[in-house]
Amino acid sequence: MPKKISFIAFALFAAIFLAGCTGPSAWPGLAASDKVAYLAHTNAVFAVDVNTGAELWQFSVGGGFLGSNPSLFVTTPVLTEDELLIVPDSGNKHTLYALDTNDITSDKTPNIAWTFSDVKGHWVAPPLVVDDRLFAPNSDGNVYVLDLTDGRTEKSAIEKIELSGESETNRLWAQPVSDGTRIFVTSLDHRIFAINLETYAIEWQHQLDAAVPGAPVLGADGMLYVGSLASKLERFDPATGDHESVKDTNDWVWGTPVTDGDNLYFGDVAGYFYSYNTKTGDWNFDPIQLDGAITASPLIVDDQILVATESGNVYSVLKDGSDFGVWYHPDQEGNVYSTPVLSGDYILVAYLQSDYYFVTLDRDGDVKRTFPEK
Amino acid sequence: MKNPGNQTQQAQLPENPAELFKGSWKTFLVIGVLFVAFTNFNFIIDLMINIMIFIYGLVGRNFGLALILFTVLIRVLTWPLNAQQMKGQQAMQELQNDKEWIAVQKKYAKDKEKLAQEQFRIQRERGVNVFGSCLPMLIQFPILFALIPAINYAIGSGPLSILNLSRRLYDFQNAAELVPLNSKFLWMDMGLPERTEIFGFAIPVLALIVALTTYLQSKLTMPPSANPNDQSAQTAKIMSIQMPIMLFLFSVNYASGLSIYFIASNLLGIIQYAATGRVNWRSLLPGGDKNPPAKK
Numbered sequence: 047m048p049k050k051i052s053f054i055a056f057a058l059f060a061a062i063f064l065a066g067c068t069g070p071s072a073w074p075g076l077a078a079s080d081k082v083a084y085l086a087h088t089n090a091v092f093a094v095d096v097n098t099g100a101e102l103w104q105f106s107v108g109g110g111f112l113g114s115n116p117s118l119f120v121t122t123p124v125l126t127e128d129e130l131l132i133v134p135d136s137g138n139k140h141t142l143y144a145l146d147t148n149d150i151t152s153d154k155t156p157n158i159a160w161t162f163s164d165v166k167g168h169w170v171a172p173p174l175v176v177d178d179r180l181f182a183p184n185s186d187g188n189v190y191v192l193d194l195t196d197g198r199t200e201k202s203a204i205e206k207i208e209l210s211g212e213s214e215t216n217r218l219w220a221q222p223v224s225d226g227t228r229i230f231v232t233s234l235d236h237r238i239f240a241i242n243l244e245t246y247a248i249e250w251q252h253q254l255d256a257a258v259p260g261a262p263v264l265g266a267d268g269m270l271y272v273g274s275l276a277s278k279l280e281r282f283d284p285a286t287g288d289h290e291s292v293k294d295t296n297d298w299v300w301g302t303p304v305t306d307g308d309n310l311y312f313g314d315v316a317g318y319f320y321s322y323n324t325k326t327g328d329w330n331f332d333p334i335q336l337d338g339a340i341t342a343s344p345l346i347v348d349d350q351i352l353v354a355t356e357s358g359n360v361y362s363v364l365k366d367g368s369d370f371g372v373w374y375h376p377d378q379e380g381n382v383y384s385t386p387v388l389s390g391d392y393i394l395v396a397y398l399q400s401d402y403y404f405v406t407l408d409r410d411g412d413v414k415r416t417f418p419e420k
Numbered sequence: 421m422k423n424p425g426n427q428t429q430q431a432q433l434p435e436n437p438a439e440l441f442k443g444s445w446k447t448f449l450v451i452g453v454l455f456v457a458f459t460n461f462n463f464i465i466d467l468m469i470n471i472m473i474f475i476y477g478l479v480g481r482n483f484g485l486a487l488i489l490f491t492v493l494i495r496v497l498t499w500p501l502n503a504q505q506m507k508g509q510q511a512m513q514e515l516q517n518d519k520e521w522i523a524v525q526k527k528y529a530k531d532k533e534k535l536a537q538e539q540f541r542i543q544r545e546r547g548v549n550v551f552g553s554c555l556p557m558l559i560q561f562p563i564l565f566a567l568i569p570a571i572n573y574a575i576g577s578g579p580l581s582i583l584n585l586s587r588r589l590y591d592f593q594n595a596a597e598l599v600p601l602n603s604k605f606l607w608m609d610m611g612l613p614e615r616t617e618i619f620g621f622a623i624p625v626l627a628l629i630v631a632l633t634t635y636l637q638s639k640l641t642m643p644p645s646a647n648p649n650d651q652s653a654q655t656a657k658i659m660s661i662q663m664p665i666m667l668f669l670f671s672v673n674y675a676s677g678l679s680i681y682f683i684a685s686n687l688l689g690i691i692q693y694a695a696t697g698r699v700n701w702r703s704l705l706p707g708g709d710k711n712p713p714a715k716k
Contacts, residue, residue: 071577071578071580071581073580138622168609168612170578217600234599255597257599257600259579275599300579315586339583341583
């Protein structure tokens with residue numbers, strides 16, 4: 047008996063030790079309508095009433111053999127116009143689920159409208175809806191185009207756009223963006239692609255010096271901007287692909303820049319916050335050093351820019367950079383890597399390695415509630 | 421009449437107090453190494469990650485191959501410790517076949533204290549250090565404990581894994597150029613638990629291979645005992661079942677890169693043991709010869 051106990055104790059010790067070795071591999075995905083927050087966190091997707099904090103429903107998938115093949119929901123959910131919530135499973139099941147947010151069962155689970163799983167890699171990038179089509183980049187290096195109106199419950203791709211051939215580092219992790227005639231897709235294999243929306247042909251591609259984990263953004267000047275792990279802000283002509291590295295940053299740029307008029311706002315993983323003027327080609331002000339890595343995109347709320355850092359703090363920076371400070375300081379441990387989301391009058395901030403999954407703040411930075419409730 | 425207990429007690433205490441520490445320097449060394457290792461755990465993890473990534477760059481960005489070569493490197497570096505462990509096991513095995521040892525066990529089967537004293541006496545007389553096999557094993561613990569998170573950090577396939585990896589790479593490694601690592605090896609993504617679909621079922625094939633090779637290693641390297649009721653023989657037998665189960669459960673749940681390490685390490689362990697000429701292939705057969713071949 048003591049041998050059995052010692053074995054169990056050793057196994058438990060080892061399991062706990064190993065489980066705590068490296069922690070999670072991805073951060074949660076948060077999206078919201080005016081009234082409902084959708085959170086992809088670890089093994090489940092939650093729908094939460096923003097005004098009351100009540101959980102409306104929860105979606106998860108069985109774990110398979112010994113519960114060891116669980117689904118992993120970490121990608122930012124995407125809500126379509128007909129209120130289907132697209133949630134990619136980043137685990138080994140390789141399945142893209144469309145959940146009908148208007149068809150909830152009595153046990154508070156949404157019915158699955160359709161699935162798509164004819165892929166070889168993991169889902170990390172949120173898909174992009176353009177008209178009636180879904181453009182879904184996968185870690186196998188392909189963008190899959192689905193017809194949202196074909197009425198099928200098990201979708202097949204109407205087009206598979208092969209971007210990176212047999213490369214094993216061709217993971218597509220960022221949501222594409224569209225200028226109306228083409229979509230732009232970034233890849234961890236250091237490339238950026240422009241794909242014609244009608245023909246699905248690659249119009250141009252460009253090799254950068256390092257991986258591009260974030261999505262690009264179209265500036266007010268009509269140019270395409272994206273940050274890269276080469277610690278640079280890159281600019282492309284969306285029509286021709288002409289490229290220029292416009293600014294060096296202190297460290298990797300992970301999050302997608304946001305635009306406000308002629309200005310771009312973004313951060314780097316060394317914690318520097320930047321404001322770039324697309325008209326003058328200069329920084330609007332010297333980079334501001336915050337207290338943790340910035341992987342999320344900033345959120346513009348009224349006349350301030352909210353910037354979440356890995357430390358868990360959310361900073362408020364005035365648009366002209368003349369003042370900044372901690373806008374929200376959590377009362378417990380937790381990291382922020384996901385972009386804060388505006389929902390009605392509230393700002394939602396998702397936390398990782400915290401007692402709660404996200405916090406609901408008013409526009410003064412005061413906590414209204416947490417999910418789950420503390 | 422002399423008290424036999426006191427007699428044994430006197431026999432344990434040397435006339436020169438310095439003798440008390442004779443042979444203990446290894447113990448102190450091991451304790452010192454363990455202390456240094458556990459107080460600089462992150463340094464060891466970072467060192468291992470950087471060696472793995474360096475090898476990854478050398479072998480054409482194939483992390484599976486890099487991991488196997490890294491396992492070979494670890495095995496080579498710990499070769500003296502493993503050899504010492506095997507030597508200790510061999511000495512213990514010979515002791516268990518010793519007539520006096522067997523007789524003492526029978527004689528004092530119901531007097532555990534006396535049995536321990538007599539066993540200790542025989543060990544001293546035969547020059548067998550009971551820690552000869554477990555101290556080298558202890559010193560490998562920090563290596564194993566650091567290796568597992570190091571592999572997890574290096575092959576993590578999510579965004580946060582890449583961010584954390586970049587923070588652990590030394591300056592000479594061009595992190596921006598290196599990431600993302602190519603974690604594909606054979607049919608698997610080494611950053612995730614492996615499953616192979618067979619007849620519609622997701623089977624953890626690699627975890628099964630881990631369990632099999634672990635079992636084979638313990639069967640092939642387990643010293644046979646003349647007395648099957650001997651406590652250490654029973655413990656070894658139980659361990660030969662428990663370890664494969666435990667490593668199977670780990671492998672089912674953790675990144676398949678860890679499984680690659682376990683398999684490579686098990687196979688190299690068998691090769692190393694076979695190189696000493698003591699591996700007993702017949703022990704794999706039901707009712708096979710329990711006696712190992714004589715050392716060449």
